[in-house]
Amino acid sequence: xxxxxxxxxxxxxxxxxxxxxxxxxxxxxxxxxxxxxxxxxxxxxxxxxxxxxxxxxxxxxxxxxxxxxxxxxxxxxxx
Numbered sequence: 042x043x044x045x046x047x048x049x050x051x052x053x054x055x056x057x058x059x060x061x062x063x064x065x066x067x068x069x070x071x072x073x074x075x076x077x078x079x080x081x082x083x084x085x086x087x088x089x090x091x092x093x094x095x096x097x098x099x100x101x102x103x104x105x106x107x108x109x110x111x112x113x114x115x116x117x118x119x120x
Contacts, residue, residue, distance in 0.1 A: 068081030
């Protein structure tokens with residue numbers, strides 16, 4: 042019984058954590074099936090991605106808020 046209760050508690054904890062996660066990403070390297078490589082729009086190659094400099098972590102990543110989508114200023118795929 043204890044193992045079942047513990048497993049259910051663990052699952053509920055994970056589900057609660059997942060529902061509050063926010064994230065962003067940058068497409069810094071895209072490899073096409075035709076052999077062509079590229080990157081996402083607006084990516085600055087000199088932007089550090091390792092957190093070692095004064096302006097760390099993807100300062101070139103686009104951030105689109107729900108209110109910008111609702112107002113029509115941006116779509117779910119960008120401005």
